[in-house]
Amino acid sequence: MSTEKHILHYETSAPKDKPAADDPLAFGTIFTDHMFVMDYTDGTGWHDPRIEPYKPFLLDPAAIVLHYGQTVFEGLKAYLNEDKEVVLFRPEENMKRLNRSNDRLCMPMFDEKFVLSALKELISLDKDWIPDREGTSLYVRPFIFATQPYLGVAPSKTYRLMIILSPVGPYYKEGVNPVKIAVESQYVRAAVGGTGSAKTAGNYAGAMKAQEVAEAEGYSQVLWLDAKEHRYIEEVGAMNVFFKINGEIITPSLNGSILEGITRKSVIELLIDWDIPITERKVSIDEIMEANRAGTLEEAFGTGTAAVISPIGELFYDGEKCEINHNEIGELSLKLYETITGIQTGKVEDPYNWVVPVD
Amino acid sequence: MSTEKHILHYETSAPKDKPAADDPLAFGTIFTDHMFVMDYTDGTGWHDPRIEPYKPFLLDPAAIVLHYGQTVFEGLKAYLNEDKEVVLFRPEENMKRLNRSNDRLCMPMFDEKFVLSALKELISLDKDWIPDREGTSLYVRPFIFATQPYLGVAPSKTYRLMIILSPVGPYYKEGVNPVKIAVESQYVRAAVGGTGSAKTAGNYAGAMKAQEVAEAEGYSQVLWLDAKEHRYIEEVGAMNVFFKINGEIITPSLNGSILEGITRKSVIELLIDWDIPITERKVSIDEIMEANRAGTLEEAFGTGTAAVISPIGELFYDGEKCEINHNEIGELSLKLYETITGIQTGKVEDPYNWVVPVD
Known part of the structure; x- marks a missing residue:
């Protein structure tokens, strides 16, 4: 070498x-x-x-x-x-x-x-x-x-x-605003055994059609379900996704078709450090819609390099609209956003040595 | 325009x-x-x-x-x-x-x-x-x-x-030879709702890994199963696939994750014209292995622009080797090959107007 x-x-x-x-x-x-x-x-x-x-x-x-x-x-x-x-x-x-x-x-x-x-x-x-x-x-x-x-x-x-x-420029022009998300019922982003966990062009090319349809219907992004049963949640747009139900945070476990996000990893590590219960497991769209009906779905957000934390204000699935936290950013979502962006810009202490100087 | x-x-x-x-x-x-x-x-x-x-x-x-x-x-x-x-x-x-x-x-x-x-x-x-x-x-x-x-x-x-x-050059250097195919048990080419029926780069990039593994184990190509149940046959390598069981020809039906091959279409049209029973339907790998055990699997072949007809001489699945037609090209496979290449080169009459002059 x-x-x-x-x-x-x-x-x-x-x-x-x-x-x-x-x-x-x-x-x-x-x-x-x-x-x-x-x-x-x-x-x-x-x-x-x-x-x-x-x-x-x-x-x-x-x-x-x-x-x-x-x-x-x-x-x-x-x-x-x-x-x-x-x-x-x-x-x-x-x-x-x-x-x-x-x-x-x-x-x-x-x-x-x-x-x-x-x-x-x-x-x-x-x-x-x-x-x-x-x-x-x-x-x-x-x-x-x-x-x-x-x-x-x-x-x-x-x-x-x-x-x-x-x-x-800033991802958010006027504060961190929640977005409206359509649950994708026809298209599939990736299958287990495919390339979903790799950051490769084909995953993005194939996703554009669903995004186009969702935008035409007034949604910002789509929530992707699994290729096998079209039931389990995988990602939101090009981000990983988290839900807060009854005080517990849940994110889909890495199954081979989900990208191993670095913001995802950082959020999990912060939650563990903060003693907030975080579980990586299969999570179905039905569970989320049911939690919303029962009033236990407290927050939902995407994580990624561009937005860092992107709160979900509304999910649309199978004819049903699910408003989350009155379409406002949740307390935990905001704390994660401020902590991560704070560490990135040096406003918040970095006990994890996540920040690396260039010079 | x-x-x-x-x-x-x-x-x-x-x-x-x-x-x-x-x-x-x-x-x-x-x-x-x-x-x-x-x-x-x-x-x-x-x-x-x-x-x-x-x-x-x-x-x-x-x-x-x-x-x-x-x-x-x-x-x-x-x-x-x-x-x-x-x-x-x-x-x-x-x-x-x-x-x-x-x-x-x-x-x-x-x-x-x-x-x-x-x-x-x-x-x-x-x-x-x-x-x-x-x-x-x-x-x-x-x-x-x-x-x-x-x-x-x-x-x-x-x-x-x-x-x-x-x-x-010629696809076949020394006559049409059957190939050995490994049934792919881990990787997936495409899912319904994905881009499998489009001729787009991502489908091919994702398929290279399985091909690499199969080649290392002595096989020419892989037989792709569906993303949902990993049970139904989709394609072979980058070709469509046909089976002859008890005199009937079967090919996987176009389900959204299979490429709509032009050679596939031509084969189906020829079989119909020849009054040979041809069915497009779901076909499971178990059905093929069972037909082989029962002695009713007479021929298997891939179809595509490069090879036209590519006979399958052996399938390897789940530890079991299945030799097809004594690893020789079948009578129908050969007839299809000679008819289509004959029409292409003008040696055989073209009643279908498939051939188009350039000048």
Whole structure:
């Protein structure tokens, strides 16, 4: 792996204009001056790590990624904390998961420590792009895709790993607002034995249709049920999901078709630390609707890197509307949101060593 | 759609060397001099159809296809028939299916007649690339992918449609040989409600792991079971599958997770025409293993564009090996193979008007 250790720099001679201080920074639309690139060739391994100006690259029309979807990605954020230091939240978890996704997609493993150091080096170089208004951050997107020009259905012999950076505005423009969710009764996100627990393109491509239908009917996202019985809850939109019933927190157990969310993991660890009962188990939509009828469904929320905590104000299932906590954010949801975002930005102490400095 | 009608030609000034007459033409590795390209922009529709030299193109690192897998494709073949005319096999079916795949992936429809005419124009231009040895053909790959640089999970606002051509050798080097198939007990190709009936990248990416495991154990492909009960047969490798039991032909009915194969459709139509009983229904792996034990499982075969008919000589399931027709190609499998390839190459009369001339 010695070829990996030296990162060449080809820095831009024409830096782009940075967004204005009051730019709303629509998610995932603005990219910084540089990107990290590293290539893989069967027999050689990962080679030629480099930082280059952000720009389009040449891809063969027969590249496997375009036809057979061998590609995995991660999403994390860099923050400017209270002391104007650049920090990351549990980035080693993203590196681990990216390699787990690689394994599922028959793609080559990489050296997690090296790529994390490259990621930090890239962020340091473009740190002037990190916005510092409340709730803003630098979204970091590592991804790997198959580049071999070959139309046979087989794992590629060449790959490219890239990291790109995008300054993003606050997820919530006016406080943390609950969303309306439609329980998906026709489409399926992933099946046990499929790719649901990997962060790979096909899971997202297949989910767009259900999202389109839900939006047309006035809902923000869909609640996904399992592929087998269409009864057990899996995820909400592209987030993990939690319910508070009678003081107990419940989240679907990791069954192979659910993404192992890093915010999910952090929420569970916080709840354990706070001595709040948390159970990972199968949870059916019927149980949730019944708890709502009985008045014991106290809170529901999604967890993910983008929103951190996204309260669910209403569920629509099988003709029945279920309003949760009067369509307001719950006490626990708010406490989790404030704790995690507080740790990320340095406003709240970090006894877990979740925050990692970039420099 | 008037913008679509005129195809600009930018022909190569440096034609590549064509493969030697005895080149084995490994599948999907050699590409012709030209490709067809057309772009889509929300609000404008499909525009700028053109034929260009085959070459890598520029793609933004944030292009949606690389992250969220919005991409669909087709595969068909052009043949030089007995009279040295260039012909296609039911290409309008590929155009229809490509648009159905588009719909499932929230991608824009295209004018099927226009793209078929563009496909013919491209093949005509590169017709000297079509090999003429027994069993060879020109593989034609139309595909469409999302190009918008955007990291939000939403349908792209821009797309590219391309058609590339690849001369390919015979699928069978030494006659039609049966293959050994492992029944897949862990992984799942697709679930009802997922993308299994669309020809989209994610289905293929997710299938590679099972294929890798099967190959390591000495099998050519896997037989996929359903996601719900892991009991009903869906596909074999990337092909549809047929069984002959007691003189009756059975194939899994299209349930939403099975690809609507064009060779599958042609086989069914031939069997009906030949007055051979053909039933589309759910078929369990237990039923097949039981029929084998009872001696009534006469033939089994996969169907697809690449192999046309691929006889199954052995199934391995749950510790039990099931040899089919003494690991030899069955009489009906051979008749189907010879009829379809005969129609494709003009050796057999085509009463169904399946063959379409390119010029």
